[in-house]
Amino acid sequence: MVGPDDGMGMEFDVTKLGFGTGARAPWATDPWASRGRLFAEPVSPTRSEFQRDRDRIIHTTAFRRLKHKTQVFVAHEGDHYRTRLTHTIEVAQIARALARALKLDEDLAEGVALVHDFGHTPFGHTGEEALDELLADAGGFDHNAQSLRIVTKLEQRYAEFDGLNLTWETLEGLVKHNGPLITEGGKPVSEPILHYNKGHDLWLSTHAGLEAQVAAIADDIAYNTHDIDDGLRSGLITLEMLEELPLIARLLSEVRTRYPGLAEPRLIHEVMRRQITEMVEDVIGVAQANIAAIKPQSADDVRHAGRTMAHFSEEFVDADRHIKAFLYRHLYRHPDVMRVRAHATEIVRDLFSAFMADPSTMGEKHEHAGIEDMPEIFRARKVRDYLAGMTDTYAIAAHRRLFDHTPELR
Numbered sequence: 562m563v564g565p566d567d568g569m570g571m572e573f574d575v576t577k578l579g580f581g582t583g584a585r586a587p588w589a590t591d592p593w594a595s596r597g598r599l600f601a602e603p604v605s606p607t608r609s610e611f612q613r614d615r616d617r618i619i620h621t622t623a624f625r626r627l628k629h630k631t632q633v634f635v636a637h638e639g640d641h642y643r644t645r646l647t648h649t650i651e652v653a654q655i656a657r658a659l660a661r662a663l664k665l666d667e668d669l670a671e672g673v674a675l676v677h678d679f680g681h682t683p684f685g686h687t688g689e690e691a692l693d694e695l696l697a698d699a700g701g702f703d704h705n706a707q708s709l710r711i712v713t714k715l716e717q718r719y720a721e722f723d724g725l726n727l728t729w730e731t732l733e734g735l736v737k738h739n740g741p742l743i744t745e746g747g748k749p750v751s752e753p754i755l756h757y758n759k760g761h762d763l764w765l766s767t768h769a770g771l772e773a774q775v776a777a778i779a780d781d782i783a784y785n786t787h788d789i790d791d792g793l794r795s796g797l798i799t800l801e802m803l804e805e806l807p808l809i810a811r812l813l814s815e816v817r818t819r820y821p822g823l824a825e826p827r828l829i830h831e832v833m834r835r836q837i838t839e840m841v842e843d844v845i846g847v848a849q850a851n852i853a854a855i856k857p858q859s860a861d862d863v864r865h866a867g868r869t870m871a872h873f874s875e876e877f878v879d880a881d882r883h884i885k886a887f888l889y890r891h892l893y894r895h896p897d898v899m900r901v902r903a904h905a906t907e908i909v910r911d912l913f914s915a916f917m918a919d920p921s922t923m924g925e926k927h928e929h930a931g932i933e934d935m936p937e938i939f940r941a942r943k944v945r946d947y948l949a950g951m952t953d954t955y956a957i958a959a960h961r962r963l964f965d966h967t968p969e970l971r
Contacts, residue, residue: 570839571846571874586664588857590770596729599713599761600722614731615672621718621725623679623711624649629952631685631905642791645678645685648783652677655779655841659871660772662845663852670772672727673734674779680707682949683956684905691909692945699941706751707949709736713757715946730860733763734773740869741766767864771848774863774871781873782840785884786833792892793829800825806887808880812836843877904968908960909948915963916944922963923947 585591592609605613618624627646643651653674660670681704682688692702709732713724727735736742736754742765758765768774789809792798803809809832816823816831823831851870857863863870873881892898916923917940920932932943951959953970960967 570843570877571850584664585666586852587859588771588852588863589663589665590669590730590772590860592666592668598726598728600726602726609666609668610728611666611668611672611731614725614727615668615675617725617727618672618676618712621679621711621716623716623950624675626950626952627678627681629954630681630683631687631953642794643787645681648787649675649678651783651787652776652779655782655837656772656776658841659775659779659844659848662841663771663775663848663871665772665775669730669734669770670775672731673738673773673776676708676712676731676735677738677776677780678704678708679711680704680709680949682707682909683951683953684902684909687902687905688909688949688956691906692913692949695910695913696941696945699938699945700752702945702949703751703753704949705736705739706753707945709757710753710946711950715950729761729763730770730772732761734769734776736763737765737767737769738773738777741768764864768866768869769864770860771863771871774869775844775848778844778871778873781881782837782844785840785881785888786836788888788892789836789884790829790833792888797895797897798891800829802887802891806880806883808839808877808884809836812839840873840877843874844871847872847874901970904970907968908956911964912948912951912956912959913944916948917941920944 590611592611595610598610604610608616624646627649628644630645653671656670656674657667659665660667682692682702689702689704696702711724712727712732712735716724719726742754754763754765757763789798789803793800800813803813812832812835813828816828816835820828820831848871851866851868855862855866855870857866857870872878917937920940920943923932923944932940935943948956957967957970
């Protein structure tokens with residue numbers, strides 16, 4: 562076994578990595594054997610089915626909107642903070658690296674990563690929590706289900722169908738990248754996913770393929786790292802505070818020992834890149850061990866394995882837990898961040914109330930759709946789709962148009 566010889570995590574076998582081979586393993590999803598699309602289309606002579614999915618995702622309005630949606634800090638707080646778009650690009654890069662190492666289909670992994678946050682509201686999780694509360698009598702709000710609605714219904718660009726008509730495998734990865742949605746005696750996460758599944762069965766009771774699994778763990782790796790980086794940039798987190806995290810403290814010590822006197826921006830970058838590397842290598846080692854134990858001979862063997870195969874080792878599960886707890890204490894729940902979140906919640910609630918009371922205030926596109934005559938639960942869902950699609954900047958502008966006072970998100 563050849564792998565990291567110090568630090569934490571699983572060792573991995575470099576001889577089993579897919580770098581440069583171009584070959585997919587038996588457990589990878591085969592783009593030439595896709596279960597197809599809800600609406601049949603001719604095969605492309607130049608691209609695989611998953612390449613087409615990835616390209617369609619990138620060319621959507623929903624993808625462009627991510628550049629003006631909050632990750633942690635609202636965009637006007639600084640040009641260098643991550644947005645939902647830059648976060649998505651970082652997730653896609655890590656997912657593709659993991660897929661290449663494990664000989665998976667890189668395009669499918671990248672596509673799932675690129676689409677995974679389409680359903681996020683303005684102001685990130687703050688907007689999602691506000692909408693979920695406002696829609697309590699209409700099924701609540703779940704950004705994963707909203708992502709599915711966007712790519713199957715709300716993006717209206719193609720002549721022959723609503724949505725993007727993505728392959729079964731990409732849709733499955735989108736809804737199940739965090740695991741099965743139905744367990745024994747359980748229920749799906751949300752009604753929109755169940756409703757869609759009635760007409761296009763996505764096997765909600767199984768795990769997703771490995772491509773979706775690496776996209777999910779890439780999400781954790783990305784935000785565990787870049788939220789620390791943005792916290793340091795903001796001044797809400799300091800290098801001294803990071804000493805309470807064993808993984809980061811060790812990396813800080815290693816970089817300081819190797820590069821004494823290194824300027825702080827370079828020091829931070831060196832620590833962050835090492836954090837990503839160690840987490841990626843740990844997942845590769847765990848996935849290789851699980852593959853060796855389960856011996857899947859197809860992507861369906863992965864789906865029916867009964868457990869996630871691409872995940873952290875016990876050592877990195879512990880590190881991940883400490884990092885998340887640290888970020889909640891010192892960043893996500895910091896008084897300055899909470900003050901901005903309270904103002905963002907006020908904007909979302911005000912807009913929802915205004916649109917429910919007078920749907921014509923949503924704009925010309927919606928004035929004549931008969932929304933005002935719908936039962937309240939269906940009107941609320943129409944408002945949900947419109948409001949969830951807003952960017953931070955558009956939501957602020959809409960609030961200024963409708964209300965005499967708009968909170969300053971600072």
